[in-house]
Structure formats: C-alpha cells, structure tokens
Amino acid sequence: MTNNDILKKLRVALKLRDDDIVKILELVDFRISKSELGAFFRKEDHPKYMECGDQILRNFLNGLVIHLRGPRPPKNSNPKSDDKKEEPVSKKSNKKEHLTSSKTNKKSNN
Numbered sequence: 001m002t003n004n005d006i007l008k009k010l011r012v013a014l015k016l017r018d019d020d021i022v023k024i025l026e027l028v029d030f031r032i033s034k035s036e037l038g039a040f041f042r043k044e045d046h047p048k049y050m051e052c053g054d055q056i057l058r059n060f061l062n063g064l065v066i067h068l069r070g071p072r073p074p075k076n077s078n079p080k081s082d083d084k085k086e087e088p089v090s091k092k093s094n095k096k097e098h099l100t101s102s103k104t105n106k107k108s109n110n
Contacts, residue, residue, distance in 0.1 A: 003052035004040050007060065011041070014064075024063040025056075032056070 011021065018034045025032055039050035066072075 003054065003057040007040055007052050007057060010060075010064070021060065024067045025059055027063040027066045028059050030056070030059040030063070 010016070016024075018037050021037055022032060022034060036050070039048050040052045040056075042049040
C-alpha cells in the first residue's frame with residue numbers, strides 16, 4: 001500500500017475535503033496548495049499524478065492528531081496542588097483481593 005493509498009483511505013474514512021486536509025497540514029506548519037494535494041488523489045497513469053512522500057504523510061498524520069485531540073499542553077505546566085496523587089495498587093494486593101472475592105462468590109453460589 002502506497003502513501004497515496006493511505007492518504008486516500010483516511011480522506012474517505014474521515015470525510016475530509018481538500019480544504020480540511022490543507023488546514024490540517026497547516027496545524028503542523030506545512031503549507032501545500034489544493035492543486036498539489038489534488039495530484040496525490042489522481043490515478044497513477046494520469047500525467048499530473050504525483051507520489052505522496054513520507055514527509056507529507058507524516059506531517060498529515062501529526063496534524064490529524066492535533067486536529068482530533070487538540071494541541072499538546074505545555075511541558076512545564078504544573079499539576080494542581082489540590083489534586084492528590086493516588087499510589088498505585090501493587091499487583092500482589094490485587095491478586096489477594098481477586099482471590100478473596102472469588103472465594104466469597106463461590107460460597108454464595110452454593
């Protein structure tokens with residue numbers, strides 16, 4: 001499967017128009033015109049067909065992440081001091097709880 005095929009399938013699956021794809025690419029500061037983009041969606045035997053490079057597909061996928069999830073939060077943002085961090089439960093205690101609850105379930109089923 002070529003990069004062009006992947007781009008075409010994502011375009012159809014996400015119901016994106018050329019304008020949408022151009023805007024998604026702009027989210028990662030990658031500029032492309034609609035006519036350049038249209039060359040990726042042509043048939044391979046068309047004289048104006050252009051192969052989609054790895055860089056364009058990579059930038060599209062990175063832009064798609066931003067488009068769907070939103071921008072990445074700044075790295076130096078501190079978590080709120082009001083939020084108390086819960087300590088992770090160890091695997092051993094989970095097994096014990098699971099065993100005790102399964103024994104209780106067996107007793108109640110009898």
